[in-house]
Amino acid sequence: MRFEAPETVEAAVSLMAGEPGNAQALAGGTDLLVQLKTGRVSPDLIVDLKRIPSMVAITQEDGGFRLGGAVPAADMLEDDALKAAWPGICEAAHLVGSTQVMGRASLAGNLCTSSPAADTVPAMVAASATARIVGPDGSRDLAVEDVPSGVQKNSLKKGEVVESIYLPPRPARSSDAYLRFIPRTEMDIAVVGCGVSITLDEGGIVTDAKVALGAVAITVQVVEAGAKAIIGSKLEDAALDALAAACSAACKPINDKRGTIEFRTDVAGVLAKRAAKIAYDRAAGVTA
Amino acid sequence: MSQLQISTTVNGDPVEFLCEPDESLMDVLRDRLGLTGTKEGCGSGDCGACSVTVDGRLVCSCLVLGAEAQGRQIGTIEGMAKGEKLHVLQQKFLEHAALQCGICTPGILVAAEALLKENPDPTETEVRYWLAGNLCRCTGYDKIIRAVMDAATEMRGA
Numbered sequence: 194m195r196f197e198a199p200e201t202v203e204a205a206v207s208l209m210a211g212e213p214g215n216a217q218a219l220a221g222g223t224d225l226l227v228q229l230k231t232g233r234v235s236p237d238l239i240v241d242l243k244r245i246p247s248m249v250a251i252t253q254e255d256g257g258f259r260l261g262g263a264v265p266a267a268d269m270l271e272d273d274a275l276k277a278a279w280p281g282i283c284e285a286a287h288l289v290g291s292t293q294v295m296g297r298a299s300l301a302g303n304l305c306t307s308s309p310a311a312d313t314v315p316a317m318v319a320a321s322a323t324a325r326i327v328g329p330d331g332s333r334d335l336a337v338e339d340v341p342s343g344v345q346k347n348s349l350k351k352g353e354v355v356e357s358i359y360l361p362p363r364p365a366r367s368s369d370a371y372l373r374f375i376p377r378t379e380m381d382i383a384v385v386g387c388g389v390s391i392t393l394d395e396g397g398i399v400t401d402a403k404v405a406l407g408a409v410a411i412t413v414q415v416v417e418a419g420a421k422a423i424i425g426s427k428l429e430d431a432a433l434d435a436l437a438a439a440c441s442a443a444c445k446p447i448n449d450k451r452g453t454i455e456f457r458t459d460v461a462g463v464l465a466k467r468a469a470k471i472a473y474d475r476a477a478g479v480t481a
Numbered sequence: 482m483s484q485l486q487i488s489t490t491v492n493g494d495p496v497e498f499l500c501e502p503d504e505s506l507m508d509v510l511r512d513r514l515g516l517t518g519t520k521e522g523c524g525s526g527d528c529g530a531c532s533v534t535v536d537g538r539l540v541c542s543c544l545v546l547g548a549e550a551q552g553r554q555i556g557t558i559e560g561m562a563k564g565e566k567l568h569v570l571q572q573k574f575l576e577h578a579a580l581q582c583g584i585c586t587p588g589i590l591v592a593a594e595a596l597l598k599e600n601p602d603p604t605e606t607e608v609r610y611w612l613a614g615n616l617c618r619c620t621g622y623d624k625i626i627r628a629v630m631d632a633a634t635e636m637r638g639a
């Protein structure tokens with residue numbers, strides 16, 4: 194195995210594209226090193242992305258935020274402007290493992306690992322985030338929901354890396370929230386995760402929303418019917434019940450030691466209601 | 482595999498070592514640099530016994546490659562006491578009997594020091610969440626939390 198730590202994205206791409214065997218990008222390594230240790234991956238080449246300035250930078254761009262493909266959660270949680278604009282994304286990042294894991298774990302790594310239970314993915318999807326993917330044929334922007342293609346499979350082609358994640362500009366009175374259910378209070382894998390992003394008009398009516406669920410199907414689920422159920426409402430009980438029903442209907446979960454199909458289906462609806470209310474209060478300026 | 486030559490700084494001292502490309506920083510510290518204060522509990526990021534800082538950031542050294550240390554500042558438990566003089570946290574761990582077998586202790590001390598640098602006046606809840614990735618199978622955590630809270634008070638000069 195070889196280890197390289199290039200200083201430009203172009204160099205990283207040409208190393209990854211030029212490797213005839215298995216090449217793996219390294220961001221925080223909190224998934225990759227575990228996989229190396231267990232033998233689940235045995236790369237011929239590891240390309241550390243953290244010496245590339247754009248990969249470790251958080252920048253404001255056209256009213257939104259661009260987060261480099263190797264920015265650790267800990268850096269995000271020290272950025273007050275980011276936390277104010279995207280509290281839901283930041284609370285999802287804050288759930289990724291321990292303090293030590295957050296010192297390294299990136300959004301791009303969480304996305305590329307493509308675990309069905311990845312915490313930041315539903316939050317990014319609700320935020321309509323896009324991944325900027327750079328490869329041998331140039332660069333393209335892909336909706337975050339289109340990156341995972343199966344359990345631990347993603348749609349990146351050989352030689353491609355995620356250079357950054359872009360969080361779009363926020364209209365006034367917009368906010369987001371992410372909640373997950375775990376059997377403990379810390380350090381566990383989501384049984385269900387739910388991200389909700391909301392925009393309100395001056396009268397407090399929801400004018401735009403996006404709802405995403407994690408851990409209830411092979412890949413993250415965008416619940417359009419859930420968003421429709423709350424658009425035009427002030428989250429009255431009927432709207433919230435319709436949101437919950439839509440989220441439960443979108444579930445295609447598995448039974449495992451963490452939760453049964455029935456439990457996951459039910460909890461998806463409960464979490465969606467709660468996350469929508471939190472996002473609503475934040476958008477209305479009631480809570481931070 | 483061909484070995485890599487790495488220049489880094491450990492506890493303020495310049496250090497050079499050779500390592501395999503897939504060797505963890507934890508293994509480098511323990512097996513190549515003789516810094517065995519950093520412990521291996523799990524090797525998979527779950528227990529925190531291997532906690533160190535890289536450029537000031539608290540991480541699990543079992544989830545860092547040795548090769549990544551090039552040009553970085555590494556902080557380990559060996560850098561905590563100044564000669565014979567224990568750090569306040571170390572002193573408080575002794576006073577509160579916050580350890581039994583001691584395997585978790587270096588990692589918890591390194592993690593607690595990182596917390597108090599960032600937040601000199603944490604609540605008990607903040608200490609418990611910050612240390613949630615440091616497992617201890619002996620103490621039941623209570624004495625650890627009390628030792629950290631007491632050290633924080635003393636370090637604030639209160």
Ligand SMILES: Cc1cc2nc3c(=O)[nH]c(=O)nc-3n(C[C@H](O)[C@H](O)[C@H](O)COP(=O)(O)OP(=O)(O)OC[C@H]3O[C@@H](n4cnc5c(N)ncnc54)[C@H](O)[C@@H]3O)c2cc1C
Binds near residue numbers: 224263304310355380
């Ligand atoms: C103790 C522990 C607890 C954890 N808890 C949680 C949790 O609660 N919730 C959760 O969601 N996850 C959790 N994880 C999993 C992991 O921390 C996250 O998935 C993390 O976000 C991965 O990011 P990373 O930067 O460390 O990725 P890496 O390990 O560096 O990479 C992961 C994968 O993505 C690829 N990759 C990384 N960056 C890029 C890029 N920019 N472009 C292309 N490919 C890339 C790598 O090649 C690799 O295949 C935990 C892990 C540990 C060890």
Ligand code: FES
Binds near residue numbers: 530
């Ligand atoms: S040995 Fe590194 S976290 Fe357990």
Ligand code: FES
Binds near residue numbers: 579580582585616618
């Ligand atoms: S003192 Fe034994 S594991 Fe903590």
